[in-house]
Amino acid sequence: MVRQKDTASPVTRPETEEKETALYSALEKEKAPAYAMPDGPLPMSHFSDDTFELFIGDILYGIRGRTNWDWYDTVYRFSGSADGGRDVMLHEEGLCTGTVQCKKFNSNVDLPTVLVEIAKYFLHATFNTSLISPRVECFRWYLAASEGTTSPATVFLAG
DSSP, rough: OOOOOOOOOOHHHHHHHHHHHHHHHHHHHHOOOOTTTTTTTOOEEEOOOHHHHHHHHHHHHTTTSSTTTTTTTTEEESSSSOSSSSSEEEEEEEEEEEEEEEEESSOBBBBHHHHHHHHHHHHHHHHHHGOOOOTSOEEEEEEEEEEEEEEHHHHHHHO
């Protein structure tokens, strides 16, 4: 699979300052999440692939231990194209309890791409048993898509 490159035009300094000012204003007034803007989500198209993966890792690090996110205590980020279908791994007491595959595309991720990514991870897990420990009660696989997913992919991922 060929990685899609970010083709977005560069943001000018005044546009950046305007968005930052709006973000900080919204955070002060509404305690909005740091990745949301008053006029919609933060434009992820300006992130590089690595920055998007770091962003997802930082979010997961920040919410670990909270309600519904108390099933991991450590966040690891992998980089490079040979990551084995995982960009961020979540561990609890040294055991892999979940993984996140990040897709920073300029369009929605479709169902065939989702299926390839899931298959890739579980194929790697057949040879590297530390990727899914039999001692983990519930393993979680997530897809972080910068621009979202198509309807069929969303339905599939929702179970």
